[in-house]
Each structure stands twice: as C-alpha cells, then as structure tokens.
Amino acid sequence: MERPACVVEDLKQFVVREAPQTVYYIPDFISEEEESYLLHQVYKSPKTKWTQLSGRRLQNWGGLPHPKGMLVDKIPDWLQNYCEKISLLGAFSGKTANHVLVNEYEQGEGIMPHEDGPLYHPTVTTISLGSHTLLDFYRPISSRDGEASQTEENRYLFSLLVKPRSLLILQDEMYQRLLHGIQERDQDTLTDKVMNLSAAGAQPGETLSRGTRVSLTIRHVPKVIKTKLVLGRK
Ligand SMILES: O=C(O)CCC(=O)C(=O)O
Ligand SMILES: [Fe+2]
DSSP states (O other), X not given: OOOOXXXXXXXXXXXXXXXXXXXXXXXXXXXHHHHHHHHHHHHHSOGGGEEEETTEEEEXXXXXXXXXXXXXXXXXXXXXXXHHHHHTTTTTTTOOOOEEEEEEEOTTOOEEEEXXXXXXXXXXXXXXXXXXXXEEEEOXXXXXXXXXXXXXXXXXXXXXXXXXXOEEEEETHHHHTOEEEEOOOSEEXXXXXXXXXXXXXXXXXXXXXXXXXXXXXXXXXXXXXXOHXXXXXX
16 A cells, blocks of 8 residues: 655654754655656656766756856746745745755766755755665865875765655755765665664665665755846846
8 A cells, every 4th residue: 555645744753863963854755646746747857957967867947056146947836846845844944945956866876975065055855756875974074184084985974765755854064064975886785874774664784776766956045046137237
C-alpha cells in the first residue's frame, strides 16, 4: 500500500540531533504520486532547460543568482507549489523560496564538495526523487592546518542519507561552515557515520544501490531585481 505524504505540523520533531545545527530530515514529505508527477514535469521541460555538467545535468528555475541581484523569472506552478509549501514550514524565516535547481544524477554520478555561497539565504532545502543518495559533509580547508591533513578523506566528517520523497533542510553551521558533496558511487554501504539512519529507516551495514536521482534544491535569494527595465536605467 502506498504511504501517504507526511503532514508536517512542527519542524522540531524532525531535527537530526546527531548532526551539527541545524538539520531537519522529513521522510515521505511527498507521496509516490507527487514524486511521479514531479519527475514527469522535470522530464517534460524543454531540452534547452538542461545544462550538462561533469557528473550531472542541471535545470535552473527562478533566475540566475548574481551579486547585484537576481533578475526574477517566473517559477512554473508545479515548482511554485513546493516553494510555498516549504516556506510555510518557516524554513526561510518567513520569506518565500524563489529559486529552484533541479539536479539529475545517474547511477555513479555525484558532485564535488562545495559551499553554496553567499547569494542565498543560509538555508537549503532538498526534495529527492527517484533514488536515495548519501550527502557527505567536510570541514573547510583551514589555513592553520598543515597541507598533509587537508585531504578530502581527512576533512570528511559525516553523511546524511536522503531517501526518495524526503525533504532535507540544512541551516546555520551546516550551511555556512561545512562543505557538502556526493561521491561518485554506484552503491552506498551505510555506516555509523550516517547521522540520520534511524530517521531514514535504515540500518548500519545495509547496502543501497543507487538509481537515477533527481533533486529539487529549493532556496531563497534575498537580493532580486524584479524587471529588466531597472537594469536599463541610469
Ligand atoms: O543534489 C543534491 O542534493 C545537492 C545539490 C547541490 O549541492 C547543489 O546544487 O548545490
Ligand atoms: Fe550545494
């Protein structure tokens, strides 16, 4: 039987206490029907909407974030609905999400450890579709440490398991200090370095095979330009 989507009344009950502040993990945030619908919409988008990067493909919705302000592009209703739903949980301190990245990873693909940077409100929310993945966290390179301790392996801290249909919310230190990435692997063996194992309904030692994962990264860009006219003015 299909599990119904989760009704979130209070984010606090979804906090992952084992991780640094702040992580919320909400399993079954959307239903299987919503997942199919969202995947259908993603794959129905014009081919020109995709940008091929090394290890993944990307769709950008809402505008291109820029230090001078993001020139706002209307977000289609099928995404706007989720921007509003997540904003109503209070994820963006009362603001409404206005930017969505759609990433598609085939089995074995990933994303290098990185920071999302200062153009966003310091909260990132992610809905996963189609497959699980492990999101890995790293401490930043520090100028105090010697070169030898700066390898990716040495900087690795822990992981979060994101299952299909889940919503992950990262804020504060999790967003502003740590780097995140996804290893290019076909399957993941879960260890006690996965901080949300029980919340994600998984066991240490379990091996999960990856499929194609589509993620919706939903954020708020505070600095926006509403119309093209403004750009032309002296
Ligand atoms: O697919 C994900 O969950 C991570 C995507 C990501 O980190 C990004 O697009 O900046
Ligand atoms: Fe990122």
